Amino acid sequence: VIKGNRLKNIEAFGFYGMSSLKSLDLSNQMLENISQNAFLGLRSLLTLDLSHNNLYKLEDGVFNGLHSLRSLDLSNNFLSIISPRVFNGLTSLQVLATDEFKFCCLVNPSIQCSPEPDEFSSCEDLMSNIVLRFCIWVLGVIALIGNVLVLIWRVKLRATNRVHSFLISNLALGDLLMGVYLMIIACVDFYYRGVYIIYDNNWKKSNLCKLAGFLSTLSSESSVFTLTVITLDRFITIIFPFRINRMKLSQTVAIMLFIWFLCICIAGIPLLNIDYFDNFYGRSGVCLALHITHHRPNGWEYSVFVYLVLNLTSLALIAVAYIWMFLFAHSSRRAARSVDVGKTDSTMARRIMIIVFTDFFCWMPIIILGLCSLHGIKIPSQVYAWVAVFILPLNAALNPVIYTLSTPLFLGGAKRNMFNFHASFLHSETQRSSLGSYSCQNNEAKNRFQRAFILDTSPPHNKRNSKRFKDRNKTKFNENELTSESNSKNSRLEESHRLSARFGRTKLSSKQESPKLIVTADPCTSRAKNSQHPDSNLELKIRSRESKIYKQCNYDQVERKDDNSKITHV
Known part of the structure; x- marks a missing residue:
């Protein structure tokens, strides 16, 4: 020795x-x-x-x-x-x-x-349990997406009860921070996969671990305190609708600012350079200061006060208030002899039961395990891991569903949006298929109009015009130069043939000056416009083959100019 x-x-x-x-x-x-x-x-x-x-x-x-x-x-x-x-x-x-x-x-x-080893990590991974690893990814994604949807919905919603909507937005913001915390832990576990134990000490003492622990504590406390204020607002509205004035928006904003300041202080004090809080958030690989073990590390009394005393008091107030509200509403309906009292009571009881049950399911196991640890009872490491990684963040994923996504207002708006989207989709598909079939018919119609309307209007005995008449089949129709002023409907191709035949039977005297004709090859409309021609005011109104879809054609009237020949009407 x-x-x-x-x-x-x-x-x-x-x-x-x-x-x-x-x-x-x-x-x-x-x-x-x-x-x-x-x-x-x-x-x-x-x-x-x-x-x-x-x-x-x-x-x-x-x-x-x-x-x-x-x-x-x-x-x-x-x-x-x-x-x-x-x-x-x-x-x-x-x-x-x-x-x-x-x-x-x-x-x-x-x-x-x-x-x-701590309750989460192994020699290889930060999250040694594959099931817990899966749960932390799922809860993190749900908490992020769900609470972002709630914030967007509440911003766009012009709610009549602005106080309640403001409180729900604050609840969603607090739960969103829990989603950020979960994604940080999940990404770190993925980054150190297989070699975690080498970097274990560096990770626990890193600033990112401190930030993750800060976000977790801030999210947990802000969520509990916001739920307490929401319960207080509902309690005053139902129990004392006339004796006590409801909270105004300005008062609610002041209360929530104080709550956020208080939660930031609670979560930020352990980050100060104080020996009592040495490595406060680095006790475990998931950077939680939750005290539900038999160990007595630095700052364990502070952790007991925050996670047990404050949260237990808030949850007790929430439970008593909701039970009181249900009993009061039930007795009021009985006194009014409402016909639907049974159905209404069962609906209200079910909703209150869901709210109270989820709060207690997420927090009572933590409180019970904390009390057991204070009495020296050793908690299995696997139980601690499940409570810290699954049960504690579960409330952040469920609150958006309970307070927003399952409400009749949100569901009604979602149903309307889905119906409008479905109707718009069906309409666009029908229009696309109809226009596709119409396009094929449109090309064929243009070719027929070209053959029908490219005619010479001069009498046959005129040599010059006769020569044009003989070469009329060689004339090519330039559709880019022919348009119409008409605002009419889609046409039937059969009517265009009959009208072209009618134009072919029109006769002009040899002395009559050949009038100019503006013609269009569009199958929608065709108009002959000349004050001297008997059919100058004729307008072809053609309807679409489809009974519900119409295509309006609106082209400007132009005259084809050709040095060698003029397209005129016979």
């Missing part, structure tokens, strides 16, 4: 020749460095105590020759650098005491090693 000396270094072969030594106590020294093969020759050594020193690193070969060693104590040192193979030669080791669990990952799992 060399206990209590001022040793700083142990050189190689420092204990060579002491082959019969069974126990060696080097605790409470000032050891800073141990060289390789320092304990070589201690073949019979069973116990080695190196606790309460200043060791900061252990290199390969430090414990060479200790094949019989069964117990090794390295606690209360400053070890930060340790070789992964430093314990390989300790084939008989049974007990290992260290300051951090990550050193236990370097030895056989059958060895009794302290400290124990």
Whole structure:
């Protein structure tokens, strides 16, 4: 036993020749460095105590020759650098005491090693349980999307009860922060997958872990306090509708500003550089300051006050208020002899039961486990993990459904939007199919109009015009230069043929000046406009084949100018 000396270094072969030594106590020294093969020759050594020193690193070969060693104590040192193979030669080791669990990952799992791993992490992953890993992703996504939808809905909604809508928006904002916290933990678990234990200490002391713990506490407390204010508003409205004035919007804003300030202070005080809150949010890999274990770390009294005393008081007020409201509404309907009293009471009771049950389901297990831990009852690590990762954030995912997404106002608006979208979709599909079939008919109609209307109006005995008449089939119709002023409906192709035949039978005298005609090849309309022509005011009104869809054609009237020939009406 060399206990209590001022040793700083142990050189190689420092204990060579002491082959019969069974126990060696080097605790409470000032050891800073141990060289390789320092304990070589201690073949019979069973116990080695190196606790309460200043060791900061252990290199390969430090414990060479200790094949019989069964117990090794390295606690209360400053070890930060340790070789992964430093314990390989300790084939008989049974007990290992260290300051951090990550050193236990370097030895056989059958060895009794302290400290124990936290309730969430393993040597490989931040979230060792695959089911919990899945739950944290699902709850995080639901909390984010659900509360964002609530905020957007409340901003767009012009509610008559602006106070209630404002309170629900604040509740959604608090629950949204819980969704951000869950996504931070999920992403860190994914980033350190397989190598987490190497970075365990760095992660717990990082600013991101502190931010995650701050958001978790801020979200939890703001959600509980906002639910209390919502319950108070409903309680005054139902129980004292005439004796007490309802909260005004300005009063509600002032109350919520005070609540947010209070919650920020509660969550931010542990971040101050105070010894009492040393590593307050870094107690576990998920950065929670929740105290439901038998351990007594720094700041555990503060955690008990926040998560047990404040929350239990708020939940008790919420439960008493909702039960009172239900009994009051039930007695009022009985006195009024309402016909639908049974149906109304059952609906109201079901809604109140859901609200109270979800609040108590999320918080009462935490409160019960906290009370058990105060009495020294050891809570299984798996129970702590499920409570902290699944039950605590569950309220943030359920509140949007209970207070907004399941209300008749939201459901009615959603149904109307879905109906309008469905009707618009059907209308667009019908119009697309109809216009597709019409387009094919439209091209064929244009070709027929071209053959029907490209005619010469001069008499046949005129040589010049006769030549044009003979070459009329060679004339090409330029549809880009022919338009109409008409605002009429879609046409039947059969009417266009009859009208073209009618134009063909029109006769002009040889002395009559050939009138100019503006003609369109569009199948929608065709108009002959000339004051001297008997059919100059004729307008072709053509309806669509589809009974419900009409296409209005509106083209400007133009005259085709050609140096060699003019398109005129016969």
